[in-house]
Amino acid sequence: MSGATDTALSIAASVRSGERSARDVVDEHLRRIDERDGELHAFNLVLSDAAHADAARIDERVARGDDPGPLAGVPVALKDNFCTRGVPTTCSSKILEGWCPPYDATAVERLRAAGAIVIGKTNLDEFAMGSSTENSAFGPTRNPHDPSRVPGGSSGGSAAAVAAGFAPLAFGSDTGGSIRQPAALCGVVGVKPTYGLVSRYGLVAFASSLDQIGPFSATVADAALALELIGGHDPCDTTSIPEPPPVIRASLDGGVDGLRVGVISEFLEAEGLAPDVAARTRQAADALDRAGAKVEDVSIPSTMYGLSAYYLIAPAEASSNLARYDGVRYGLRVDAPTTAEMNAVTRTAGFGAEVKRRIMLGTYALSAGYYDAYYGKALRVRTLILRDFERAYESFDLLLGPTAPATAFAFGAKADPLAMYLNDVFTIPSNLAGHPAVSVPFGRGDDGLPIGVQVLAPAMAEATMFRAAAALEAVAPE
Amino acid sequence: MSPESRESLDGWEIVIGLEVHCELATKTKLFCGCANMFGDEPNTNVCPVCLGLPGSLPVLNEKAVELALRLGQALHCTAKPGVFARKNYFYPDMPKDYQVSQYDMPTNVDGFLDLPSGTRVGIERAHIEEDTGKNKHVGGDGRIHGAEYSLIDYNRAGVPLVEIVSRPDLRGSEQAREYVSELRDILLATEVSDARMEEGSMRVDANVSMRRDGDTEFGTRCEIKNLNSLRSLGRAIEYEARRQVDLIELGERVRQETRHWDEGAGRTRAGRSKEEAEDYRYFPEPDLVPLVPEDDFVAAISASMPRLPSDRRERLASVANIAPGDLRVVIAVARGLDDLALAAVDAGGDASRVLNHVEHNLAVDGASSIDPAALATLTRMEVDGALTATQAKTVLAELVNGATDPVAVAASKGFEAMDESALEAVVDGVIAANPDTWAKFAGGEGKAGGFLTGQVMKVTGGQADGKAVNAILQRRKGSSAR
Amino acid sequence: MPKITRDDILHVAMLARLELTEDELELFTPQLAAVIDHAADVEALELDDVPPTSHPYPLRNVFRVDEVRPSVDRDEVLAQAPEVEDNQFKVPAILGDEP
Ligand SMILES: [Mg+2]
């Protein structure tokens, strides 16, 4: 894609060696943003001044001979639901317009400590609820491959930023596919790590038991580096896994010889899967087979209940997580004579339609008399899915499937909420199980737009998952 | 008839269950490192977590768990795997607009508390939850109703609480007060909470219902809030009982509702009903993981449990050979003087006199440092008639001040028991000097005896034994009547 | 399970402190009904002997030591508030009692 020649690894290497200044790197990326982001709207906010200041500090460190970090001078774009100290964090919602968090998310802290330079905050579906970025209160992001199409979502801004060469690395959050689906639609790599591998501290919550932060990049190697740097235990997140994070890069070139890979038959037989995506997925399976993997189809029946379970669990948690936007402590307030009325008019004015729909859906799923039928049932389905995956992983090391049902769609094509939700059918099971998955670009569709295939792995098996991702990347058709 | 004027609740039984919220004596809040401190400048002990800022996450305070388990053990509860849940409702003092509490899986269940008077009160559960901030209502009369606006301080938001829910086993305001007072003593003894009702670190809500004597079904209950002292608790229950009986006797229905105690007006008032029906939409808090008390942790807490008030009463009562509900035993334990009393009895002291001194003469600083052997000797001297009650009190004051030999103190004060004939002479002198009073006394007026005894004390400089004086007066009265 | 109705939507909107226009009510009712209908597959499952999973990665007993950490500067916190008086967050009259 346009000018995406620099990888994070190559930039860091050249900045660390003094071959290139961080200042030049930042300027070059700001220039690309300047040229094209007016059209694409990947960013809610571009941090030119802060990025220049950070670059100057990196260059100083290099000049002094200090270690500037493994991501020295690498511009990174952050989904605008990552808390950034003193920098507006909007979640693309009017209700948070102007809010400046007094703290950095743990992932942001780790990126800064590694020498990365935050170049901007990217657009998203409001509060990460959506699959197209059309639900942003600040207008949609456009797909760099075809500006008449959506970039996917909810992390559409981050996916588009990498695809457009605005930043070699971007970060998003994936609750039901919000990293992998836009990665697929924008032709970049997108990773949803094991739940608990990357701290959620400072990620504005959508659905707490599903949300996970992960990287976007042009290459699998860059994603591996990024994940190693942001992953690992964080005492500020109770659900953070207190174990050493997987070592990924060391085995990245290990190949797939001898790996057992299952192709999820329910995915390939799913109604609504476009033939070109199905064909590319089969092609990817064959490529792994040729590279030495033992590839077979596998049935994981309960994954087909995932969508229903997800659209009960995620809204339920969201309805509670979004209660705090009440006009009392921060963000928007619309005046009214009583606090209860003020809460209501503020929330009514501050939230968009999709957020309201999900809050109401979740409130309904949790309300008296319905909990057992909906939320309670959905949590049991989660157990079924986990058990089914467990059973599959007795015979397979990894699973393979399409990421999204089709290539990027046109704006307004999925105005019906349920039609939009069906986009997530292949990505949701990994969130419900808490398992990692990666979307790797694998050729294009009949319309010439990118297609992604998805590699799924058991919890904390990122190292194996990345080996397969790298193997696919190596043989991926243009 | 208004509730205030109803004389009697004869034929009715008051049924009470109490919900007591106590702030745990931790250094920090339940889910963040902000100080758990009463009375600081508003909004100085706040951070992203306890302000519920977007992106923040809770991490459970280990000490709060330990204290909650300790209380559970003190209340004979079973420690169970606990799951935190979100209780969803909008209120501006609650930063996340949900409260993190425990719902269907509380940490402590099925315990009991024995009242000093003997009743065993079931404890349904004692669960962990977070406190809210504080609202200050401005304008109007400073109460919520009629206020123009409110100001919110989040220093208290997220402070750890245990909510102790009793079964409806209490029968009357006196028992309710006894329960709260006993619970407070347990909280203090275990150092779980400083349990100050006046500062709000211990808050009591009472569920009150009425039924006719002999009925086995419960009546409809009302929950009474805003009970800031033992006195309010007692008054509110009495008022509410009368109010409910009035309604029932008029053939009306008691409505299940929350009512607020108005201390000034001396009555309960129905709460302003909220716009939305209560539907808290509890679900497991996804930001926290289950709390599963390890057996050895609970065992260690149990083993390190200080002796609790009920055990201490039991122990003292059995040594003193009186009932554990005897007021003197209850007072000795409440004052923390039971160890002294036990040691004094052990050292050969007279149990009854020891307990009398504890009740009447030792509500003072330094009482607990008295040498038990000295207290024992003092009571023996009284039994032997070597000291009068008044003299013993004087000697005891010296013991509190550090003296260790009551015999020496008595000698230095010149306290020697008057011999009987000398005392009779003094009594006869007083009778002769006060013929009118004597006539009244002889005529059966008890008060006159007090005056005569007082005169004898005056003449003897307090060295006379009041009992002995009274005995002589009675003898003289008997012979004059003949 | 009965279909989600207009009244259900009004009720949950009230619980969630959202106000809906007549048009929104017309729009949202069938949309949410469609999602709930889609969930009929899950609802129909017989899962009484399957335990619920509320956390994908099973952890337990995660604690923090009881040590005071610096709080956030009050001015920084209050600077974000819509309205402040006397270093406190100011809100209009509160009508309902605390539950
Ligand atoms: Mg409570």
Ligand SMILES: [Zn+2]
């Ligand atoms: Zn705090």
